Structures are given as structure tokens and as C-alpha cells.
Amino acid sequence: MLEKVKVSAVKSVDYNLENLIPAVKKAILQSGGLPKHLNTLSRVLLKPNLLTAKSPSDSPTVTHPEFIRAVILVLKEQGVCNITVGDSPAGVHKWEDLWEKTGIADVARTENVNLIPFENFKFIYLDNLKIPVLKELDDFDVVISLPKLKTHLLTKTTGSVKNSYGLIIGHAKAHFHTLFPSPIKMSKFIGRLYAAHLKFDFAIMDAVECMQGDGPNAGYFYHAGVIFASSDSVALDSSASEVFGYLGEKIPLLKSAEKYGGGICELSQIERCGDGWDVVTSLNGKKSKAEILFKFPDRLFFIVSLITRTRPKVEHANCTLCSICEKACAQKAIYLKNRKINVKSSKCILCMCCIEACPKQTIKLRTSRFWTS
Ligand code: SF4
Ligand code: SF4
Secondary structure, three states, X not given: OOOOEEEEEEEOOOOOHHHHHHHHHHHHHHOOOXXXXXXXXXXXXXXXXXXOOOOOOOOOOOOOHHHHHHHHHHHHHOOOOEEEEOOOOOOOOOHHHHHHHHOHHHHHHHHOOEEOOOOOEEEEEEOOEEEEEEHHHHHOOEEEEEOEEEEEOOOEEEOHHHHHHHHEOOOHHHHHHHHOOOHHHHHHHHHHHHHHHOOOOEEEEEEEEEEEOOOOXXXXXXXXXXXXXXXXXXXXXXXXXXXXXXXXXXXXXXHHHHHOOOOOOOHHHEEEEOOOHXXXXXXXXXXXXXXXXXXXXXXXXXXHHHHOOOEEEEOHHXXXXXXXXXXXXXXXXXXXXXXXXXXXXXXXXXXXXXXXXXXXXXEEEEOOHHHHO
16 A cells, blocks of 8 residues: 655644744654755755745735744754755845845844845756746755745645745746636646646645735735645645645646646545644635636636636725836736726736735735626
8 A cells, every 4th residue: 555645734823933943843753854865964945935025924925934934943953054045026026125024034144044036047848838947956955845825816725836836037937827828727837847847855834824815915814823744745735725625636736736746635645644633624714716717617718707807906095106016917918007007908817926926915806796796
């Protein structure tokens, strides 16, 4: 009989290091331990989710800096000191602004770890696609994913597998939405890409404060109070999705990653370890509008989205006219007119990049009453 994949869930009520450090240690241990090839000489890349330049106290958009600090301290305790932290956000942000606002600059300063801007790239290939990913990936012996558990308008939930998409450099992330312009197509692409090229060595997930509603950026706080860990990111995401009432094997992104060898998402093949599962099974976070989008027939996705007037809408009162959304839109569907940001419906493919990139959470997905009631 095949050995099951271990996923641990351990309780941590808040981001106090006194709770976090023992919880991270326990989660790692109970999931079977850190990768065997990690040693004191290893060069380690920690890949949190730093989606946009936003403080974790305002919104649960980014991996919490104290969570990242706890992982660094646990690694250092094991003698692993060559640690680098980095991510590539959605949209165009100044690196210093991203690092300061997300709190990661303070962590890097005080814990003496490196910060890397994801700017240099090398190409990887999937079929006939050239995909620019972080060039320095080759310089690391171990890459550990530190995702934030959130709902997602396109992929239902986002965790470690989706976190790998941040290894793609800058604006290229938006470009692939043009080639795969529906939630199903994009989910299959990301799952396949993860399995083929971007598998993490290990993942520790921040699900202390999660995002419910229209994640990954326009949702709101949901306290789960759990940390997940696993050497299999697909199994980890599949298990953690239960926080929002999902069966992981019904999530196309994870199913695609599993199909192409990225990991296991069938719950029957996952062994649950740790003391946090009673909490996980009692949770019921609010899902995103992906529930509506996945009901649109895939081949007619654009037409149905247009007919139902399902489009991003800007709440002008809080808009600072920073233009980050405009730069994030590969379709050039966003424009400034009379000092207001507007969306041209006929050009929009509903990639959600503008919603993900807006640092003020002022772009929301709206749909007609026909679909919502
Ligand atoms: S909606 Fe306004 S605040 Fe948000 S990214 Fe666009 S310009 Fe900036
Ligand atoms: S306006 Fe439409 S196409 Fe442009 S980024 Fe937003 S969702 Fe994507």
C-alpha cells in the first residue's frame, strides 16, 4: 500500500512569537520534518506571499511578518543561517515600499536575513511558452513556501501552489491571463506549471488570520488560528481549503497540479497530523465569487461575463489615482478619465489582476443581480 502524504495542522491563536515559534516547530515536526537535503550550509529561499504593498494589520493579504520571523528563528535554531526572503507582487510597486509596508523590511533588518527583489530572470518552457522566472532560483538549495491562506476569485482558494506563480517575474504574470482567459483555463495552467517547474521543497502556511470573501486582495479577515505544514504543497492546499468548506480534490488548480505530478490532492491519500484538525473541520469561512464564475460555461466565459455585467468596479471615494491597477492590466482595459479610474468592459477578460494589485482594496468584482440573487 502506498504511504500517505502527511499534512500537519497546529493551533496558534495569534502572531505572538511565544505561540508562533512552538507552533511552527510542532507543525514541521508532525508533518515529517524539513527536507532531508537541508543542512547548516544550505542557501534557503523563503517565498512568502507579498501580493501588494499592504500592512498585515489592515488586511490579511500578505503572509504576516511575525510568521516569517518565527520560521527564520526556527531555521536558525537548526543552524541554517543563509536565508533570503523574496516575492514578486502583482502590479508595479517600488521594492522599498512593498517591503516596508508589508513589514518584511523590519524582519530582514532585525533577523539579519537577505531580501531579494525578483527582477532578474531566466526562461523556463512549457509547451511553446517561454516563461520568465526568478534567475537566482538556481542559487538556492532549498525553497520553502510561506503562503497565506486566502480565498481567490479565479482559483477558489490560494495557498502554496498558487504562491509559486509569484516566482514569475513582474508583468509577465498578467500576460499569461491573456493566453488562458477563464478561471478553468488559468487554474489548469498554473497547476501544470507548478508540477512541471516550480515545486517547492517544503511549505508552511500562515492560516492564523485568513482572508475570506473576495480574496486574494478584496476580501476580509477570518480568524482560523491554525498553521499548516507539509512537504507536499498540493496536499497542504487541499487540506487547508476545508477552512472555506472546499473539498480540495474539487478545486481545478489542485486537480491539475496532481494530474501532472505536482503532489496529492485526494483526501483519502493524505494523513492528517497535529492538534489543529478539530479547529479546521469546525470552520466555515465565506467563499469568493469564484463560485459564480465557475458556473459560467468555459467556452462562453467572456460572453457570459459580459452579458451578466460581471466586471471590476472602482470605488472612487478611496482611490488615490496611483495607477497601479492601470499598469497591472495587460488588456489595457483600465483608463483614467476626468480624474477617475474606469474599466472598459469590452476589453476586460476578468483576470482580476487589477483587483489583486490595488493597495487600497478599492476595486471590487461586481455582477448583476441575475447571478447573485
Ligand atoms: S483603483 Fe485607485 S487606488 Fe486602486 S490601484 Fe487603481 S488607481 Fe490605485
Ligand atoms: S480590468 Fe479586467 S482585464 Fe484589466 S486587470 Fe482588471 S480584470 Fe483584468
